[in-house]
Structure formats: C-alpha cells, structure tokens
Amino acid sequence: xxxxxxxxxxxxVNLKKAFGGLTVTHNVSxxxxxxxxxxxxxxxxxxxxxxxxxxxxxxxxxxxxxxLFGTDITQFTPYKRAHFGLSxxxxxxxxxxxxxxxxxxxxxxxxxxxxxxxxxRSLSYYGDLATEARRTLDAVGLLHLAEHxxxxxxxxxxxxxxxxxxxxxxxxxxxxxEPLAGLSDTERSQVKSLIASIPRQTTVIMIEHDMDTALxxxxxxxxxxxxxxxxxxxxxxxxxxxxxxxxYLGP
Amino acid sequence: MxxxxxxxxxxxxxxxxxxxxxxxxxxxxxxxxxxxFALSLNLLVGYGGMTSLGHASYLGxxxxxxxxxxxxxGFGHGPAAIVSIGGTTAMAAFFGVIALRATxxxxxxxxxxxxxxxxxxxxxxxxxxxxxxxxxxLSRPMPxxxxxxxxxxxxxxxLMVALFAYLMMAIFVSSSFGSSLKGVRDQPRRMAxxxxxxxxxxxxxxxxxxxxxxxxxxxxxxxNKYIHPTSLSVAGSAEALLGVIAGGSGTLxxxxxxxxxxxxxxxxxxxxxxxxxxxxxxxxLFIVLxxxxxxxPGMSRLATALRRGSR
Numbered sequence: 395x396x397x398x399x400x401x402x403x404x405x406x407v408n409l410k411k412a413f414g415g416l417t418v419t420h421n422v423s424x425x426x427x428x429x430x431x432x433x434x435x436x437x438x439x440x441x442x443x444x445x446x447x448x449x450x451x452x453x454x455x456x457x458x459x460x461x462l463f464g465t466d467i468t469q470f471t472p473y474k475r476a477h478f479g480l481s482x483x484x485x486x487x488x489x490x491x492x493x494x495x496x497x498x499x500x501x502x503x504x505x506x507x508x509x510x511x512x513x514x515r516s517l518s519y520y521g522d523l524a525t526e527a528r529r530t531l532d533a534v535g536l537l538h539l540a541e542h543x544x545x546x547x548x549x550x551x552x553x554x555x556x557x558x559x560x561x562x563x564x565x566x567x568x569x570x571x572e573p574l575a576g577l578s579d580t581e582r583s584q585v586k587s588l589i590a591s592i593p594r595q596t597t598v599i600m601i602e603h604d605m606d607t608a609l610x611x612x613x614x615x616x617x618x619x620x621x622x623x624x625x626x627x628x629x630x631x632x633x634x635x636x637x638x639x640x641x642y643l644g645p
Numbered sequence: 646m647x648x649x650x651x652x653x654x655x656x657x658x659x660x661x662x663x664x665x666x667x668x669x670x671x672x673x674x675x676x677x678x679x680x681x682f683a684l685s686l687n688l689l690v691g692y693g694g695m696t697s698l699g700h701a702s703y704l705g706x707x708x709x710x711x712x713x714x715x716x717x718x719g720f721g722h723g724p725a726a727i728v729s730i731g732g733t734t735a736m737a738a739f740f741g742v743i744a745l746r747a748t749x750x751x752x753x754x755x756x757x758x759x760x761x762x763x764x765x766x767x768x769x770x771x772x773x774x775x776x777x778x779x780x781x782x783l784s785r786p787m788p789x790x791x792x793x794x795x796x797x798x799x800x801x802x803x804l805m806v807a808l809f810a811y812l813m814m815a816i817f818v819s820s821s822f823g824s825s826l827k828g829v830r831d832q833p834r835r836m837a838x839x840x841x842x843x844x845x846x847x848x849x850x851x852x853x854x855x856x857x858x859x860x861x862x863x864x865x866x867x868x869n870k871y872i873h874p875t876s877l878s879v880a881g882s883a884e885a886l887l888g889v890i891a892g893g894s895g896t897l898x899x900x901x902x903x904x905x906x907x908x909x910x911x912x913x914x915x916x917x918x919x920x921x922x923x924x925x926x927x928x929x930l931f932i933v934l935x936x937x938x939x940x941x942p943g944m945s946r947l948a949t950a951l952r953r954g955s956r
Contacts, residue, residue: 450838476840488835490828501828504821505840513822513853520821563839 400464403428403567403597404449409458411444411621418444419455420621426614428463428566429594433612433629434601435642441621442601443485446569449599450482451475462567476505479566483556483573485601489544495555496540499527502559530562531555534588550581557588568592570600574607582607605643609633617642658804662797670796671868672912676905677800677807678864683888683900684814685857690886691895692818693850694830695745696753698882699760702740703858705877706763707733708866712780713773722786730859737855741848760882767874779873783866793867803864810857815897817853826850887925891932893939902940 404426411419418441426432434442447453449460451472460468467475490498500523504510509520518524531537534554539547544555553573560568573589574582586607592598602608609615615632617625619641625632632638662670682704689695710729714720720728744755767774774780785793793799817823828836829843837843866872875881884907892903910928914921936943 452834452838471842472834472837473840473842476838482838484835488832490831490835492831497824501824501836502839504824505836509821510825510841511822513817513820515821516816516819517821517824559839 402426402461403430403463404599405459405461406445406449407459407461409445409448409460410456411441411448411453412456418621419448422458422618422621422623424616424623424626426597426599428597430597431611431613432597432599433608433615434599434618435603435605435608435615436618436624437642439620440618442618443571444621445618446482446571446599446601450480450569473505476563480569481560481563481565481567482569483560483571485571485575487549487552487556489552489555489559491545492543494541494543495531495536495547495558496524496527498544498555499530499558499562500524502562503527506563527562530558533561533591534558535584550577550584553577553581553585554588557585561592565596567597567599570598570602572601572603574602574604586611659801662800667796670800672908674796674800674803674868676908677803678861678868679885679888679904679908680901681807681810681857681864682861683885683892683904684811684897685854685861686885687889687894687896687900688814688817688826688850688854688857690889691893691899692823692826692830693847693854695748695847695851696886697744697756698753698879698886699740699744699756699758700854700858700885701877701879701881702756702760702763703733703737703855704862704865704881705767705872705874706736707859707862708872708876709767709774709780711863711866712783712872716780716783722784726786726863729863730856733859733862734852734856737852737858738848740855741851745844745847745851757879757882760877760879764874764877764879767877774874777874779871781871783870783872785867785870799868803868806860806864810860811897811901814857818897822846822849884925887929891929891939893941893943896939896941899939899941906940 402425404424406422406424409419409422410417422445434445436442444453448455451470455468458468459466462475462478462480465478467478470478490501500517503523503526528537528540531540534557536551536554536558539551544552557573570589573585577585582604589598589600589611600608600611609629612629614627615629616623617632617638624637624641625635661673665673682700686697686700689697707729710732711725714725714728715722740756740759743759744752747755768776785799787793788802791798793802825836825841825846829841829846833843865876885904888903888907889900890903891906892901893899907925910925911921914924918924932940
C-alpha cells in the first residue's frame, strides 16, 4: 500500500468489484494529480461507469481503497463524499424534471449547506441561493430558461443543466460520465468550451467516446478493457500505444 | 385574486355554526379531523413518495394513550395530551427506523404489518384496552375553562387546530427541508451525490407525519369520547390513503378535499346503501380515470384550460 499522501487528488488502489462471477473492476489502480484532466476510454462494458459508481459511492467495491486528497473515503456514504468535494454527472441524465432549471441548480447548492435542514423557513428566503444558481446557469448559457421546468427544454440543454448542477458545487474533483453523449455538433462545441473553462482548482475525470472532442480536453488518458487498466499515461503516449489501437481505436 | 377566493371561504368556515344544525357542525368537525390526518399522511405519500398503509397507527395510539391516561390513571387532559403526542411521535421514530429499511412496496408492507400488530394488541390486550368493547365514557378537555361539549365550541376548537396544522405543514413543504424531501422522492441517487442524506430526510419526515397523525388522533378521541380497536384498523389507513390520492397527493388542498369527500360519502351514502364502501370504490375509480392526479390538480388544470379557452 502506498503511504498516506495528498500529492494526489484521487488515488484508487487495487479496486475490485464483481457481480456474481463477473468481475467488472479488476485490480484497478489510478493516481490523479490535483488539477489534472483525465480521460477514461474503453469499449462498451469495460467497467468505466462502474468505476465511477465506486468512486462516487453509489457502489461499494469488494476490495481495494479509494483516497480523495489523502483521505480514505472507501467506506464513506455518497453524501459524505459530496461534502468532501466530490461531484459527478450521469451518463443517463438525472435531473428533477418537474422543477425549474433554477431549482435544479439550487438543489446542487443546497446539498452542501446546513440550511438544507431548515424546516420553518421558505426556500425562497435564501435569496443568495437563487442568485448563485442563476450565475451558474448564466455560465452554461441557460439563464434565459431559468424559470422553465426541465421537462420543457431540449436534450442538449439538459446535458448542460446536468453539468451546471455539478459545477455549482465548486467540487475539488468532478466526474463527468459521457457529457457529450447524444449532442449535435454545435452543442458539442458549446459543452467542450464549457468543460475547458472549468477552473484548475477542480480536478476533472471524464468518460467519453467522442475522441475528437475529448482528446482536446484531456492531458492524461486511461484505457480500460474487461475491468483492467490496459494503458495509462500521457495523452499522446496512450494514443500512440499499440494496445490502444488493438483494443479501442482500431488499426 | 387568491384572497378574493379565500376570504368568503374563511368566513364560511368560521361562521358555519351560526347557520348550520348540529348534525352538519359535527360532520364538519369530523372532516377537519380527517383532513389533519390526511394532510399528515400526504407528507409521506405525496411529498416523500413513501406510500404508507399503516398511518392509522398514529391516530389510534395517540387516542388510546389519551383515553387510558385520563380514564384509568387520573391524568388531566393537558398532561395526557403531552404524553400522548410525545409517545406517538417516539413511536413514529421507532417505526420509521424499521419501515425505512425498505422503499416502495416493502415500505408499504412494513407499515401495514406494524399497524396490524397494534390493531391486534388493542383487540387482545383486553385487560388494558378493554378489547372489542372499547373505552367509553371519556370526556373532552376544557382549554382555559371553556367547555367543548357543544357541537359549535368543539367545531371552533377543531378548526383552530386544523388551521394551525395546515399552516405548519404548508411551511414544512415549502421550506428548504421540504425541497430536500421532494428531491429525495424524485431522484434519491442524485440527491445523495449532491450531499443530502436521503435516509435522514425520510426519517425526519416520517416522524413529523407521525406527530400530526397523533394530533388528529387526539382530536378524534375528544370528538367521539370513545375509542375502539377499529381506529387502528387497516380500513382507517386505507380510507385516508384513498382520500389523499383522490384529492391529489403532493398538493396541500388535495388531502383536505379527499378527506371531506370520503367522509361525506360515508355519512350520506351509508344512510341509503348498506355497502357504502362499494360506492366509495366506484367514485374513486371514476376520479382516477378522469383525473389521474386527483381532484385538486385536475380542477386547476381544467380552470387553466377554460381561462385559456375564453381568451
């Protein structure tokens, strides 16, 4: 085991996860430095989202450890990890569809504040929440839709709200699960510049299949296949690697 | 606009005893009690997405505690009320720990099982509860020396409690905690990832709902001056649930309208048809088919459509 250190934003050590006889995470180890932009690639079923689910706490690994800025969070509940500066988005859009965009982002802000337990005061009493939510919506270019329910807006806009809810939390580590999935070319470049503008205080790990866009954003790349780390390192080195061509990119 | 509609309604509620006979005043009191009960159940069903079939537990236990303490242990109404509500709330905290191990159908079955245990106890522990005979000869409290024995005075008392309960629950659901509860209902996984503790939010709401269920139970036993194991039966829980769904779960007006509907049907239809439950079932079926989200949301949608049409 590596000694306790905060040289890394995230350390995953010998992580294992099996569903019955099927091992989906096979001794995965990762070390990601603060501020790094890491891209995780791999064919369908490689265990990318399962890895994310274990980092965010939605799933417990069978063995191994996860450390966030030097703290072992392996046994932490998902909400405790959020308070530790971890935030994520979902491959399948997970928003509050009946509520307005502003309310969606507000929930992201509320989750980290003690006022989420307040029972005797209307939510609208906390005006700073609404102001902050609108600022975040403005940053993703959706301020004009703030009062609309999520169910009314287009798919590409929902992807951006998904991102806004996570960004509003100003996380130290942000996990993006296919943020470009199903977007048109215009929307793609919008979301791309959005991700590029995330401040360096936030470390970003991204799962993405759109290599043209994702490689521009990434500094380092990890290739997963059948739950194992196949290649891991600087972007250009991983892309040039023979095994990446065999497993993922094709000849 | 809203005030114009509310003012006559408020006047009607307050002045009801001046123009209605005792039968109607008593019916109105019963509706108020049922409305508090339905509102508290709605916190779970509508706002929390936790469908409970055991809510009668809180009504019945609060009523039994008050009845036993005042009739057997020589308690005054004040201390008895405090112990009754406190005990019921503590029971809700305990039941919540058990029931919230599950969600959805599992949650429903656990709440049903727990309430059936209490119902069975009320029947079988006849040494304490007097079994099937129930506990009769109870009295109503006299807050500030005012007798509540007349239909009108009890109605006003119930109205004050009901308005306070409505207000408190309205504040609760519009608070940031209320937003957390609705969020956990819609996207529990996302809420946890955002830093909310879903279990704790559900548990606190469960206890709060139990508290108001207890308040309605206290009014229930004051009104009837009698308590019987049927107050703990699954029929009581189911009737309230029916009222919440028919009126519109997840709205504040819905449970009140639903509770009134169930009670009116019960009182009027039972005079003509013996199987009034059948009629209730048919009415419920009709509502669910025509307005799947309930009377209150259905009517407001209809009103919006009409307004748009007339323009």
